[in-house]
Amino acid sequence: xxxxxxxxxxxxxxxxxxxxxxxxxxxxxxxxxxxxxxxxxxxxxxxxxxxxxxxxxxxxxxxxxxxxxxxxxxxxxxxxxxxxxxxxxxxxxxxxxxxxxxxxxxxxxxxxxxxxxxxxxxxxxxxxxxxxxxxxxxxxxxxxxxxxxxxxxxxxxxxxxxxxxxxxxxxxxxxxxxxxxxxxxxxxxxxxxxxxxxxxxxxxxxxxxxxxxxxxxxxxxxxxxxxxxxxxxxxxxxxxxxxxxxxxxxxxxxxxxxxxxxxxxxxxxxxxxxxxxxxxxxxxxxxxxxxxxxxxxxxxxxxxxxxxxxxxxxxxxxxxxxxxxxxxxxxxxxxxxxxxxxxxx
Amino acid sequence: xxxxxxxxxxxxxxxxxxxxxxxxxxxxxxxxxxxxxxxxxxxxxxxxxxxxxxxxxxxxxxxxxxxxxxxxxxxxxxxxxxxxxxxxxxxxxxxxxxxxxxxxxxxxxxxxxxxxxxxxxxxxxxxxxxxxxxxxxxxxxxxxxxxxxxxxxxxxxxxxxxxxxxxxxxxxxxxxxxxxxxxxxxxxxxxxxxxxxxxxxxxxxxxxxxxxxxxxxxxxxxxxxxxxxxxxxxxxxxxxxxxxxxxxxxxxxxxxxxxxxxxxxxxxxxxxxxxxxxxxxxxxxxxxxxxxxxxxxxxxxxxxxxxxxxxxxxxxxxxxxxxxxxxxxxxxxxxxxxxxxxxxx
Numbered sequence: 001x002x003x004x005x006x007x008x009x010x011x012x013x014x015x016x017x018x019x020x021x022x023x024x025x026x027x028x029x030x031x032x033x034x035x036x037x038x039x040x041x042x043x044x045x046x047x048x049x050x051x052x053x054x055x056x057x058x059x060x061x062x063x064x065x066x067x068x069x070x071x072x073x074x075x076x077x078x079x080x081x082x083x084x085x086x087x088x089x090x091x092x093x094x095x096x097x098x099x100x101x102x103x104x105x106x107x108x109x110x111x112x113x114x115x116x117x118x119x120x121x122x123x124x125x126x127x128x129x130x131x132x133x134x135x136x137x138x139x140x141x142x143x144x145x146x147x148x149x150x151x152x153x154x155x156x157x158x159x160x161x162x163x164x165x166x167x168x169x170x171x172x173x174x175x176x177x178x179x180x181x182x183x184x185x186x187x188x189x190x191x192x193x194x195x196x197x198x199x200x201x202x203x204x205x206x207x208x209x210x211x212x213x214x215x216x217x218x219x220x221x222x223x224x225x226x227x228x229x230x231x232x233x234x235x236x237x238x239x240x241x242x243x244x245x246x247x248x249x250x251x252x253x254x255x256x257x258x259x260x261x262x263x264x265x266x267x268x269x270x271x272x273x274x275x276x277x278x279x280x281x282x283x284x285x286x287x288x289x290x291x292x293x294x295x296x297x298x299x300x301x302x303x304x305x306x307x308x309x310x311x312x313x314x315x316x317x318x319x320x321x322x323x324x325x326x327x328x329x330x331x332x333x334x335x336x337x338x339x340x341x342x343x344x345x
Numbered sequence: 346x347x348x349x350x351x352x353x354x355x356x357x358x359x360x361x362x363x364x365x366x367x368x369x370x371x372x373x374x375x376x377x378x379x380x381x382x383x384x385x386x387x388x389x390x391x392x393x394x395x396x397x398x399x400x401x402x403x404x405x406x407x408x409x410x411x412x413x414x415x416x417x418x419x420x421x422x423x424x425x426x427x428x429x430x431x432x433x434x435x436x437x438x439x440x441x442x443x444x445x446x447x448x449x450x451x452x453x454x455x456x457x458x459x460x461x462x463x464x465x466x467x468x469x470x471x472x473x474x475x476x477x478x479x480x481x482x483x484x485x486x487x488x489x490x491x492x493x494x495x496x497x498x499x500x501x502x503x504x505x506x507x508x509x510x511x512x513x514x515x516x517x518x519x520x521x522x523x524x525x526x527x528x529x530x531x532x533x534x535x536x537x538x539x540x541x542x543x544x545x546x547x548x549x550x551x552x553x554x555x556x557x558x559x560x561x562x563x564x565x566x567x568x569x570x571x572x573x574x575x576x577x578x579x580x581x582x583x584x585x586x587x588x589x590x591x592x593x594x595x596x597x598x599x600x601x602x603x604x605x606x607x608x609x610x611x612x613x614x615x616x617x618x619x620x621x622x623x624x625x626x627x628x629x630x631x632x633x634x635x636x637x638x639x640x641x642x643x644x645x646x647x648x649x650x651x652x653x654x655x656x657x658x659x660x661x662x663x664x665x666x667x668x669x670x671x672x673x674x675x676x677x678x679x680x681x682x683x684x685x686x687x688x689x690x
Contacts (some may be wrong), residue, residue, distance in 0.1 A: 092580050093604045101604040235437050259438045260447040274619035285632035289625040
């Protein structure tokens with residue numbers, strides 16, 4: 001099969017990989033239809049974070065081709081969403097709902113597991129990992145939203161859930177990348193009344209508004225903090241969602257977080273620190289991390305299929321598999337918020 | 346009146362201060378019967394943290410002497426517990442339950458407000474701040490527990506509440522000071538089944554066991570982490586309570602925290618940092634801070650009066666007001682876990 005291969009910093013190619021086949025009775029082989037490029041892939045591409053050489057990509061949807069004898073929840077021909085991490089569903093962490101921290105799991109496209117930026121993926125623990133999409137004739141827009149549900153929508157949702165967003169809240173989303181934009185959707189979905197999106201990009205500002213943002217904050221750093229504190233009567237927001245992972249974004253989130261609130265953080269940390277004085281003297285908590293996507297997918301999928309949320313709108317660029325390097329470059333150059341990759345049909 | 350005066354690092358004396366009098370209709374004047382020395386007082390005494398020159402001390406119980414015309418919940422002659430911070434009960438933070446972060450409040454014994462290590466205290470917002478103890482003939486042991494409820498018991502409780510301790514949990518308490526010991530009480534009170542107390546002091550180990558600790562961990566740092574991970578089947582504890590505030594204690598708490606759990610931190614931070622990689626990749630949260638003591642006191646007071654908890658057992662040293670410097674020194678020299686100061690009757 002053809003698959004995207006990571007060859008080191010700056011080195012993304014498409015080449016041949018062995019066709020995957022069932023190895024364990026709990027495996028399934030999925031033919032990938034749509035994949036995409038994640039912000040975290042860019043950290044590897046830039047050489048900031050390490051990644052095993054070989055297959056890459058962890059967000060995809062596809063059609064089941066083969067299933068092992070023990071697989072009962074999906075059949076060949078089923079359309080499925082894969083969470084970005086596979087999980088056994090039975091370990092202590094999975095049983096506690098932390099499927100992204102499965103003791104026997106891992107991320108697709110790493111450590112020898114097939115990547116979602118290739119034609120086929122052998123999915124371990126297929127019953128516990130894959131979520132079947134009910135049969136139907138779905139539009140391309142819905143299909144894109146299903147890809148978004150494999151990671152970014154779950155991750156934005158995790159920021160909101162971690163911060164405890166509840167009906168009536170005032171929420172600020174720090175970061176206007178695909179995850180931040182999905183966090184706007186998530187905040188709205190959980191009932192937030194006022195949603196501030198920190199963005200200075202007109203295209204993303206418009207999408208944030210479409211997703212439910214009531215206020216766009218173009219300021220950054222201390223200016224953003226001052227403005228938001230003024231907008232909230234000096235109290236700060238009920239929930240600050242940190243969707244970037246830099247020092248400035250973390251400082252901003254803590255700077256605008258109301259006493260007793262929780263910063264929901266999902267950005268992969270790069271040179272960021274937690275202001276412990278704010279934690280202790282303002283009682284501002286911190287929760288978040290790798291989203292338990294498998295746990296979240298069923299409810300988010302349902303909202304997608306009923307047209308209540310449209311996270312696929314974050315895709316503003318697309319390529320085929322052979323041109324995937326262009327997708328990486330478009331995101332690196334900030335020509336794209338998030339790039340879809342059409343791999344199969 | 347006579348009161349303890351902070352004159353700078355190492356300078357604790359007892360001197361004369363003007364007798365407090367009612368200034369506002371919401372004030373009360375309380376005659377202090379029992380006070381004590383807090384671990385945070387030692388940071389001032391050591392010169393590590395700043396403190397205004399003048400009165401000091403924020404933990405006390407006493408008898409109401411006078412009340413302003415607007416005060417309705419306490420009367421002269423009432424025995425009262427003062428939370429370590431006063432609060433108006435009406436600001437946005439108080440209404441949200443964060444009484445220790447009252448927008449018009451502050452800490453006793455700071456910024457010109459009388460300290461609890463003196464004969465009298467003018468208490469602002471008496472209705473919102475003070476908690477009346479039902480009339481009764483209480484033992485000295487109960488009285489000591491009431492003093493503990495003014496701060497350390499609430500602070501230990503806040504660590505446990507912040508970490509979300511629930512029935513059946515395995516909890517580790519990092520720190521065997523008065524707050525850590527009270528956190529053991531709090532964990533037990535909230536239903537923890539297994540409580541590990543990190544302590545290498547035989548006296549404190551014995552008290553931790555008396556309070557409900559099921560395991561004593563004498564190891565520190567990486568050795569403690571290894572041991573506790575082994576004791577929990579490699580998973581870590583359901584709740585790690587950080588009751589010290591140093592870099593090592595924070596690292597230990599995060600090192601033993603189970604995926605998806607929350608570190609409950611109440612130690613005043615000194616050179617400690619939050620391991621963000623653990624937050625993000627293990628989904629370990631952080632909550633805690635200055636305890637909302639006024640919110641917690643009623644329920645803890647009830648438990649004290651019914652003999653269900655005995656936090657006053659943390660006092661293992663006592664002096665009169667005139668000898669209070671000895672109380673500071675005993676704690677500095679670690680001859681005392683926590684020193685009671687008998688000020689009036």
